[in-house]
Amino acid sequence: MADTDERQFTLEFEHVSVSFGGLLALDDVSFHVCENEIVGLIGPNGAGKTTAFNVACGFQKPTSGSVRFPQLGRSHLRPPQLASAGVARTLQGVGLFGHMSVLENVMAGAQSRPGGGVWRSLLGPPSGARHDRELREEAMGQLERLGVAKFAGALPSGIPYGIAKKVSIARALMERPVLLMLDEPASGLDEYELEDFIQLITELHSSMSVLLVEHNMDFVMQLVHQLVVLNFGQVIAQGSPNVISNDPDVLAAYLGLDE
Amino acid sequence: MDWFLSLTRQETTHSRLIAMAFLTVLTLVITFFLPPVADSQLAGGAAIAIVVLGLSWLTGWSGQISLGNSGFMAVGAYAAGIWAHHHASTPLVFTFVLAIVFGGISGLIIAIPSTRLRGPYLAGMTLAFSAAVTPLAQNFTSVTGGEGGLFMNSLVTPRWFLHFFSGPNAAINASAQWSADLAVVVAGVMFFFMANLFHSRTGRAMRLVRDNDVAAELMGVNLARTRTTAFVVSAAYAGLGGALYSLLQASVRPETFPIGLSITLLTLMVLGGIGTLSGAVIGGIIYSFSANLVAHVNSLTGVNPTSNVGANMQGIIFSVLLILTMLFAPRGIVSLQYPLRRLFRARPATPTPKDVHL
Numbered sequence: 001m002a003d004t005d006e007r008q009f010t011l012e013f014e015h016v017s018v019s020f021g022g023l024l025a026l027d028d029v030s031f032h033v034c035e036n037e038i039v040g041l042i043g044p045n046g047a048g049k050t051t052a053f054n055v056a057c058g059f060q061k062p063t064s065g066s067v068r069f070p071q072l073g074r075s076h077l078r079p080p081q082l083a084s085a086g087v088a089r090t091l092q093g094v095g096l097f098g099h100m101s102v103l104e105n106v107m108a109g110a111q112s113r114p115g116g117g118v119w120r121s122l123l124g125p126p127s128g129a130r131h132d133r134e135l136r137e138e139a140m141g142q143l144e145r146l147g148v149a150k151f152a153g154a155l156p157s158g159i160p161y162g163i164a165k166k167v168s169i170a171r172a173l174m175e176r177p178v179l180l181m182l183d184e185p186a187s188g189l190d191e192y193e194l195e196d197f198i199q200l201i202t203e204l205h206s207s208m209s210v211l212l213v214e215h216n217m218d219f220v221m222q223l224v225h226q227l228v229v230l231n232f233g234q235v236i237a238q239g240s241p242n243v244i245s246n247d248p249d250v251l252a253a254y255l256g257l258d259e
Numbered sequence: 260m261d262w263f264l265s266l267t268r269q270e271t272t273h274s275r276l277i278a279m280a281f282l283t284v285l286t287l288v289i290t291f292f293l294p295p296v297a298d299s300q301l302a303g304g305a306a307i308a309i310v311v312l313g314l315s316w317l318t319g320w321s322g323q324i325s326l327g328n329s330g331f332m333a334v335g336a337y338a339a340g341i342w343a344h345h346h347a348s349t350p351l352v353f354t355f356v357l358a359i360v361f362g363g364i365s366g367l368i369i370a371i372p373s374t375r376l377r378g379p380y381l382a383g384m385t386l387a388f389s390a391a392v393t394p395l396a397q398n399f400t401s402v403t404g405g406e407g408g409l410f411m412n413s414l415v416t417p418r419w420f421l422h423f424f425s426g427p428n429a430a431i432n433a434s435a436q437w438s439a440d441l442a443v444v445v446a447g448v449m450f451f452f453m454a455n456l457f458h459s460r461t462g463r464a465m466r467l468v469r470d471n472d473v474a475a476e477l478m479g480v481n482l483a484r485t486r487t488t489a490f491v492v493s494a495a496y497a498g499l500g501g502a503l504y505s506l507l508q509a510s511v512r513p514e515t516f517p518i519g520l521s522i523t524l525l526t527l528m529v530l531g532g533i534g535t536l537s538g539a540v541i542g543g544i545i546y547s548f549s550a551n552l553v554a555h556v557n558s559l560t561g562v563n564p565t566s567n568v569g570a571n572m573q574g575i576i577f578s579v580l581l582i583l584t585m586l587f588a589p590r591g592i593v594s595l596q597y598p599l600r601r602l603f604r605a606r607p608a609t610p611t612p613k614d615v616h617l
Contacts, residue, residue, distance in 0.1 A: 057477070083479035091477070097470035108467055111460070112479025118488055121459030122452045124272035128459060132270075175478070 007035040008071045010179045010209035011056060016065035018051055018233075025051040027233040028065070033179065033226075035071055038201065038210040040220040043230035044253065049213045050092075052230065056211070057082060057089055066204040071209075072178060083112035088177035092184050094164040102167050103152040104159060106139035109174025142170040146200065162193040169200070180204065182212040186219040198223050221245065229253070275454040287440055289473050295428075295435035299507070300547045305442035306504035308543025309449050311527050312536065313496025316453060319534015320462060321489030322469030324378070327369060327385030328497040329520035330392040333513075335362035335498020337396060337403060340511030344409040351413060354506070355445065355499055362498015363491045370490035374483055389521050396513040408512030411505065414438055431547075438507050445503055446543075449496060450536055456492070457536070465489055519574075526577050530584050532591025545580070549573055562611030 011033040018026040026048045033039045041049050054060040056067055058078040068075040074085050082089065096105050100179075115131065143149040146166045151159050156167070165185065172180060183192075186194055194216070200209055201223060214220045220227070220241070227244045229237040231253040237244055244250055290298055314328050338361035339354045373384050396403045403409065416430075416437040424433040456462050467475035468485050474484055505511040527546055532538030553572045554564075562569045588594050 022320055079476040080481045082477060089477050091474060095471055097467055097474065099470050100466060104463075108463065108475075111464060111467065112476075115460045118456075118461045118492070121456050121461035124275065124455030124459060126272060129271040132458075151311040170264050171478075 007037070008258065009033065010037075010071045012036055012068045012070055013052070013056070014066045014068070015060045016052075016055060016067060018055060018060060019063050024233050026055065028195070029230070029233070029235050030065075031228045031235060031238055033209050033211050036205055036207075036209055037226060038205050038212070038224045039226045039228060040224035041211065041213045041228050041230065042215075042217070042220060046232075047230040049230055050183070051233075053112070053181060053213055056181065057087070069179070069257060074196075083175045084110075086176070086178035087181065088172035088175040088179070089181040090168045090172050090183055094156070094161070094168045096164060096168060096171075098156055100155075101152065102148070102154050102156065102159065103136065103139055103143065105136065105156065105167055106142055106170045106225070107135050108114040108172055109142075109171040110135050110138070112175065139170070139174060142173050143167070143174075146170050161188050162190070165189065165193075165197075166200075173204075177208055180208050180210045182210065182214075184215065186214055186215055187218040194219055270458065272455060275451060275458070279447050279451040279454065283443060285425075286443045286447075290436050290439045290443065291423075293436075293439075295432045298435040300438040300441045300550065302439040302442040302507050303444040304543040304547025305439070306502075306507060307524070307527065307546045308539050309446050309503065309525055310497045310500035310547075311531065311542040312450065312453055312539035313493040313500070314524050315531075315534055315539050315542075316456070316465075316496070317489050317493035317526045318528065320411060320457070320465040320469065321486060322465075323486060323489060324525075325385040325490075325493065326382050326518075326521045326525070327388040328493065328524050329516045329518065330385075330389030331362050331365055331369075331494040331497035332501025332504070332520070333389075333396060333516040334365040334494075334501070335359070336501035336505040336511045338362070338498070339502035340409045341402060341413055342503055343411040343413045343506070344404075347412045349413070351441075351506075354413060355502060358502030359495045360498075362501070363495035365492040365498070368496020369494070370487040373490065374486035375556050386518065386521070387548065389516075390518050393513045393516055393518075395607070396516075403511075403513075406513060408510050408515075410510050412509065414441070414506050414509065442503055442507065449499065450539075452525045453496075454536055461488065484531075509590045523577065526581055530577075530580055530592060532593030535591070535593050537592040537596075538591050549576065552576055592597070 009032045010131050013029050013031050016026055016029045017024065029048070029052060031039075041052060043049050051060060055062050058076065058081070066075060069077065069085065069087065072085050072087070077085055097108060100108070102162065116128075120128070140149060140152060143152055146169065148163050148170070151163055151167070156164055157166070165188070169185075182201075185197060189197065198219065204210065212220075212224070224241060227238060227241055228235060229244060229247075229250050236253060237247045237250045239247075266388035271403075290301065293301065309357050310328060310332055314325060317325055335358035342357055343349065343354050357419050369385065369388050371379055376384055397406055415438070416434045420437050421429065424430075426432075462481050464475070464485050467478060467480050468482055472482055500515070505515060508515070523546075527542030528538065530545055553576060556562075556576060557569055557572055559562050562572065564570070564572070583594040584592060
């Protein structure tokens, strides 16, 4: 599917290797995420999924190889550059700001938009308040879209885990991403919430590309267009869920162990 | 009632302007009724409140701690003092701007290494800075005047202000009150700017970094720059506060800025309530009238003020206050307002964000 059409790549890993001392965490990893495609990165524990995510986000420098964002015209982004370039990433767990309300957490997603520096902040021109009100409305809109608007005034510590996950997605959406990276979005969710999530992400992919790391195979298989399977830092298979679920290497390395 | 609530929420700049102007004018009116001694104390408290506010911003908003703010105070005070000593006729505004600039620069210099440090290491680094500043001032005698310091004569009571006073001590009374009024106005202006900062994009960036630095970076916040900005603003506030404090004393001397002052600032911030405007005001008020409290306790207990215990009575009182505050209002004296607010709430809370820092 991906090779035959002419969509641009949103993210492209080319021969990326990462070594920690003698340990090769990623070994010549190449894969790509096409425009409006949902790609799942799977593999057993320690396969290098999180390292791959960290390399994509610039938290970890690749020892060799390159990470490019052709659709964005960028490459090798560092973490603070991601948001303004159009890459949003959620964190394992929820990674919300603990002392800020749910609404403020979502508003924080707009922090990378231009808005003036410290002098402007000190003087507090009226445009600032207007800008804030618009942000607040936009953030409220995101919360409503995800059906969690009634928690807007609560602190993250006071809301259920599934809701907090949605809040972290709402925050990511405030970044107006072209590429949405989800780190274990399904962990800790019950079946009902998973259904919800599958529907949500399926809706999102019409306007953005999605790359996700996930352990829950049922969830991944229902959701993604393409799978990249990592084991011991190497890509052992990639393709559609149908192809992957019949790949003997993958079955041996991963699915076989997943009962 | 609604307009009053919107004022206390301070969501717009003009509501903050009105609130600060109102409180400033109210305090100015009060100074007309205070005895001259209390006016002088209030002036000193206003200067300290500015410093406490700067520290409160650093700690409460950016999550960094500093034991160096007495050092930043000294830098601002000496910048203003050295200038004012030689150019007594310069407008005060210029002297204040000088103190802010030099305080800010010293903050920048300290921030560049410091923002890589956390917790106790950061505290240690900033403590070393404040410990170094006083000996510098003591030793560069030709510039700083050494132990004796420098004399400043910039706080001249304007002639029109004297008309409010009569009687044998008119000039002295007028001078005490003019000092207080000036300090209160400067504090009002600085509190207004800080209120803006609290509600700004910069303020939000601070809280993101404080709560979760990895997530903050993913939102596009530059961690090092944000932490440095926090330090510079805090040091600029300390610099101005230090300069104002010294101008009120008509001299700048090393003994005004002992290391212990940094601890006192920290204590005042915690007593009032970290990261809040009203907390800094409370801290300033406690400082203003701590001398009265000390005298009162000394006379109650019969302790000789020049004895070992008597000389340290301020520290003892602050310690007891700190323990009591931690026991009964861990978020500072300012947090005692929340039970009261609940009593008087006019309507149920709307789902607008409730700022935990107000």
